Amino acid sequence: MIYNSLHQSAIGEHKINNRQSQRSAMNFTAIDSSCGLAWVDTAGKIISANPAFLNLLALPPDVADKTLFDLTTPLNGSAPDLLRQAIAGQHTKTIKLTSTVDNKTLHVHVITCNQEQRLIIVESLSSSNFSQSVINHQAQNHSPVPLANRGMLNECIANWKPDESGAASLAMIMIGLDRFKKINETLGHDAGDQLLKFAAQRLLRIVRSDDFVAHFSGDQFVVLQINQNQPVAATAMAERIIGLLKRPFLINGQQANISASIGLAILHQDTGSSGDLIKHAELALYDAKHNARGSYRLYEQSLQENAGEQHDLEVGLRRALFLQEFTLFYQAQVRMQDRKIVGFEALIRWEKPGAGIISPVRLIPLAKETGEIHEIGKWVLHTACREATTWPEDIKIAVNVSPVQFENGNLKQIVQAALSASSLAPQRLELEITEGLLIKNVANALEQLKEIQALGVSVAMDDFGTGYSSLNYLSSFPFSKIKIDQSFVHRMQIDKSRTLIKAVITLGSALGIKTLAEGVETEEQFEYLAHNGCMEIQGYLISKPVPAEQIQALIS
Amino acid sequence: MTQNLYRLIYLSQNTILGSNENVHKEIEQILTISRQRNAASGITGALMFNQECFAQVLEGMHDDIQETFERIQCDPRHGDVVVLDFEPVDARRFSQWSMGYIGYDTLASKEFTQIQLATGFDVKQLSGERIYDLLHVHLYAAEKAGSNLEKIA
Numbered sequence: 001m002i003y004n005s006l007h008q009s010a011i012g013e014h015k016i017n018n019r020q021s022q023r024s025a026m027n028f029t030a031i032d033s034s035c036g037l038a039w040v041d042t043a044g045k046i047i048s049a050n051p052a053f054l055n056l057l058a059l060p061p062d063v064a065d066k067t068l069f070d071l072t073t074p075l076n077g078s079a080p081d082l083l084r085q086a087i088a089g090q091h092t093k094t095i096k097l098t099s100t101v102d103n104k105t106l107h108v109h110v111i112t113c114n115q116e117q118r119l120i121i122v123e124s125l126s127s128s129n130f131s132q133s134v135i136n137h138q139a140q141n142h143s144p145v146p147l148a149n150r151g152m153l154n155e156c157i158a159n160w161k162p163d164e165s166g167a168a169s170l171a172m173i174m175i176g177l178d179r180f181k182k183i184n185e186t187l188g189h190d191a192g193d194q195l196l197k198f199a200a201q202r203l204l205r206i207v208r209s210d211d212f213v214a215h216f217s218g219d220q221f222v223v224l225q226i227n228q229n230q231p232v233a234a235t236a237m238a239e240r241i242i243g244l245l246k247r248p249f250l251i252n253g254q255q256a257n258i259s260a261s262i263g264l265a266i267l268h269q270d271t272g273s274s275g276d277l278i279k280h281a282e283l284a285l286y287d288a289k290h291n292a293r294g295s296y297r298l299y300e301q302s303l304q305e306n307a308g309e310q311h312d313l314e315v316g317l318r319r320a321l322f323l324q325e326f327t328l329f330y331q332a333q334v335r336m337q338d339r340k341i342v343g344f345e346a347l348i349r350w351e352k353p354g355a356g357i358i359s360p361v362r363l364i365p366l367a368k369e370t371g372e373i374h375e376i377g378k379w380v381l382h383t384a385c386r387e388a389t390t391w392p393e394d395i396k397i398a399v400n401v402s403p404v405q406f407e408n409g410n411l412k413q414i415v416q417a418a419l420s421a422s423s424l425a426p427q428r429l430e431l432e433i434t435e436g437l438l439i440k441n442v443a444n445a446l447e448q449l450k451e452i453q454a455l456g457v458s459v460a461m462d463d464f465g466t467g468y469s470s471l472n473y474l475s476s477f478p479f480s481k482i483k484i485d486q487s488f489v490h491r492m493q494i495d496k497s498r499t500l501i502k503a504v505i506t507l508g509s510a511l512g513i514k515t516l517a518e519g520v521e522t523e524e525q526f527e528y529l530a531h532n533g534c535m536e537i538q539g540y541l542i543s544k545p546v547p548a549e550q551i552q553a554l555i556s
Numbered sequence: 557m558t559q560n561l562y563r564l565i566y567l568s569q570n571t572i573l574g575s576n577e578n579v580h581k582e583i584e585q586i587l588t589i590s591r592q593r594n595a596a597s598g599i600t601g602a603l604m605f606n607q608e609c610f611a612q613v614l615e616g617m618h619d620d621i622q623e624t625f626e627r628i629q630c631d632p633r634h635g636d637v638v639v640l641d642f643e644p645v646d647a648r649r650f651s652q653w654s655m656g657y658i659g660y661d662t663l664a665s666k667e668f669t670q671i672q673l674a675t676g677f678d679v680k681q682l683s684g685e686r687i688y689d690l691l692h693v694h695l696y697a698a699e700k701a702g703s704n705l706e707k708i709a
């Protein structure tokens with residue numbers, strides 16, 4: 001319950017029509033801050049306010065049964081109207097007022113925290129020390145999301161109390177939008193902002209009026225459940241939220257689909273102090289994302305240990321190069337007409353002592369995250385070029401480069417160094433890039449690719465068909481090869497996949513670009529591809545990736 | 557671009573529990589609020605119901621559809637929403653209905669069930685165009701026959 005006995009008199013007892021409103025998220029009456037803080041309902045009725053709020057707006061100590069508008073009429077000009085609009089609306093707004101007390105400028109921030117209540121923060125510009133930067137960020141840099149932010153969330157947690165009936169629980173539901181970065185990259189930041197806004201509105205629609213909803217960071221939201229029956233309430237809400245955010249959004253004339261993963265932490269249930277709530281919810285969220293996107297996870301002690309494991313992996317990765325724990329495996333690429341090996345794709349393998357083989361699916365994202373990808377990428381190029389010099393001259397070596405490796409602008413120098421250190425003919429080296437490279441900063445990426453190509457090195461488009469706008473990219477650069485993603489080959493029994501494969505092959509021959517199909521496992525697939533004019537294949541049908549020592553045997 | 561005329565076609569699973577009367581009462585409420593809100597935001601369209609599923613067409617300005625759809629999305633009375641079509645159109649085809657309704661015991665609804673059976677309930681194979689035509693044809697037919705569309709069929 002919101003009032004403690006001390007302040008019951010200050011606010012007075014008043015009836016609130018909506019029973020739920022009585023269970024407000026926070027009691028401000030005891031907050032001794034130079035900033036004014038108040039909860040009001042959408043009609044402007046004051047539910048809870050701290051002394052500074054009353055002072056700054058020159059309100060009487062007894063605001064019982066009154067709305068802000070009854071009380072602030074002495075305020076100048078259009079202020080009451082603006083305030084009324086802001087409170088009725090669903091967006092965070094900042095209104096400037098002039099104080100009737102000392103003529104100082106007041107900033108009044110109106111923040112939507114749930115459907116029925118608004119948080120109001122008043123600061124006098126000369127005395128602003130309440131997380132002003134936070135508010136500025138939120139309200140003035142027009143954050144796309146009309147919600148409370150992290151600073152206010154912290155306040156809310158710090159001020160949490162058991163309610164009158166003795167119910168005492170605090171549950172944090174931390175929501176991470178999966179694939180949000182992809183939406184931002186493919187549909188643009190504008191669409192990303194809209195999506196965040198809609199996601200926030202969906203959350204506001206389904207939470208209880210005494211839940212507290214905040215925008216935690218970029219693609220993360222938090223719902224705080226106060227004094228409810230836990231963990232039942234939190235898990236039920238998590239399931240609802242996951243279901244709700246999975247539903248399509250309509251943005252810029254298109255359908256956008258995302259999913260949400262959720263981490264839950266509950267005070268006094270594995271989480272000892274409110275200070276650990278955020279950390280534990282984050283760990284649980286991380287685990288949920290890791291295991292299965294679109295799922296939720298309740299924090300428990302063992303997650304801490306897993307986090308330790310992740311940490312070990314990170315530290316291990318930093319040392320792996322030095323300790324020579326990486327090796328390259330090579331997968332054959334053959335020409336269809338006579339099944340002759342014409343090249344090998346180099347694939348990295350990390351054998352971590354005590355942990356076995358770490359899959360590239362884990363290794364590469366981690367290397368990108370930690371920045372280790374640059375050094376690792378350099379090592380791969382040098383090693384692949386060197387090992388390829390021991391093969392017959394008509395066999396090429398293909399090396400994957402990640403978009404991150406283009407960021408420093410020195411990839412050409414790195415390629416050049418690898419070529420001259422190994423004395424490999426540049427014509428034998430092929431770089432495989434993904435469509436992702438050409439999404440951000442296209443002009444710069446193309447520029448670098450052209451310089452690399454000028455060395456005599458060829459460039460192949462990898463994983464074709466899995467990204468976006470691929471067709472545009474094909475005409476923007478003279479690629480030597482298109483690699484059809486294995487997912488299409490695996491789903492070849494489906495009409496759509498076959499159509500796509502055929503289309504790519506046709507397109508390739510029209511543009512004079514070679515086509516290679518990845519992941520070919522059966523003779524039937526081989527036959528179909530051969531019949532339709534695909535030129536090269538790679539896959540288990542020919543050979544799995546093998547260590548360098550086994551290459552001679554494969555060639556002969 | 558966002559000021560253009562769009563149409564949205566989606567399917568969803570009915571999650572209203574209880575007796576037939578209860579289901580009807582809820583649908584009646586949905587229709588009442590829809591007609592009110594849609595008229596206010598310039599949206600026209602039709603809703604079809606066949607016990608298991610809803611199929612709905614909404615026509616209007618991009619942003620108005622967006623806003624309405626976001627409200628509909630949060631409605632606990634249905635789930636598993638699948639958007640079949642969201643695209644710009646030249647003209648409205650449901651302009652006389654802020655929300656026409658085709659109930660479960662109508663011919664159209666039975667045809668809808670047939671289509672679903674034929675596609676093995678795999679919504680990805682359902683064509684938005686087909687649902688669209690079905691709704692359109694039957695709404696007109698019902699109107700010609702003088703049946704009262706404001707009521708639940």
Ligand SMILES: Cc1cc2nc3c(=O)[nH]c(=O)nc-3n(C[C@H](O)[C@H](O)[C@H](O)COP(=O)(O)O)c2cc1C
Nearest residue numbers: 586589590593594610624627628629631633634655
């Ligand atoms: C299948 C279905 C179709 C609906 N169609 C509409 C509609 O076309 N327009 C509309 O305003 N509400 C429609 N609703 C109702 C909304 O979900 C929502 O209850 C209503 O718009 C009131 O929203 P509010 O309570 O957030 O103001 C529909 C609900 C369901 C379950």
